[in-house]
Amino acid sequence: MSFEHGLQPSDVLTNQELMSIFKCAMVGGMRFSHYANALVLISDHTKSLYDDRWIGNVFHYTGMGQVENQSLDYSQNKKLYESNRTDVTVYLFEVFKPNHYIFQGEVYLSDDPYQEQQLDKYKDPRLVWIFPLRLKNEQNEILIPTEFFKSRDSVQEKRAKKLAEDELIKRASRASNKPGSRMIVTKGYERDAYVSEYAKRRANGICQLCEEPAPFHTKKGEPYLETHHIEWLSKGGEDTMENTVALCPNCHRKMHSLNAKKDVEKLRAVASII
Known part of the structure; x- marks a missing residue:
């Protein structure tokens, strides 16, 4: 019988809360809880x-x-490898933001572990050793904030840039042609259609940054x-004519990527002309 933890998929815990519930260690990606007879797996993407x-x-x-090389007989690797034949329950958490542990749910080993080459510390x-895991209750969609x-993604992009070309090719060749889908929660802002239309008419078909x-x-x-x-609205900006301009897609992406001071000043001057 599984441990009664009281968690629902997509619940977010701090490390302290996770330790309090499972009575497990403070650190590590594979934490065995004698109290819950459970193996808590943490995949920290940060x-x-x-x-x-x-x-x-x-x-x-x-x-x-x-x-050095990992062993299937080593510590928690052995517990996970044998988990389908024992009464140890396995739970998965993912970390996308420091100290935000998202509960994915109970998982099980869905296929034999396999080896691949990675870099050590x-x-x-x-x-x-790579362990293929599946959620026991796959019909539940996990909601993960966009941030x-x-x-x-930022961590993975930095990791990819550091790889030598041969290693990059090896990693890219492992990409699945059927990627999994994840439910992402985004925060939206209501925009005034009249303000948007006015900004576009004022631009008269010309990007107000690159001209x-x-x-x-x-x-x-x-x-x-x-x-x-x-x-930006996300930083407290107002949805007004004085704060709204019309840009080509390239300049729009540039502003959200760089937001250079000189470009901001130019757009403020443009938007001040009513």
């Missing part, structure tokens, strides 16, 4: 040592051991420009 990932509906989880190549995914014509026309024959809030 750290770059292990290469855990979802492929379809299977989570490929890297075993325990930070240096000293950046030396070694063989690790958590962005944090995870080039719109890159293409819509099916209705209208120049395609996107409205942009100079002071």
Whole structure:
């Protein structure tokens, strides 16, 4: 019988709360709880040592051991390997943002573990064990905030940039052609359609940053420009004519990527002309 933890998929815990519930260790990616007779697996995407990932509906989880080749007989690796034949329950948490442990649910070993090459903490190549895991209750959709995914993506992008080309090719060749889908929670803002339309008419088909014509026309024959809030709504900006401009897609992406001071000042001057 599984431990009564009282958690629901997508619940977010702090490390202290996780320790309090399972009475497990404070650190580590594989924490055994004698109190719950459970193995708590933590995949921390904010750290770059292990290469855990979802492929379809299977989570490929890297075993325990930070240096040299990993062993299936070592510590919690053995517990996870034998978990389908024992009464140990296995739970999975993912971390996309420091100290935010998202509960995925109870998992089980869905296939035999396999080996692949990864780098250890000293950046030396070694063989690790990968455990294919599936959620026992797969019909539940886990809701993950967009900001958590962005944090995870940033870590992975930095990791990818550091790889030598041959290692990058090896890693890219393992990508699934049937990636799993994840439910992402986003925060939306209601925008005034009249403000948006005014900004586009004021631009008259010309990007208000690069001053080039719109890159293409819509099916209705209208120049395609996107409205942009100079002071972002997410940072307290107002949805007003004085804070809204019309940009080509390239400049719009540039503003959300760089938001250079000189560009902000130029757009403020443009938007001040009513």
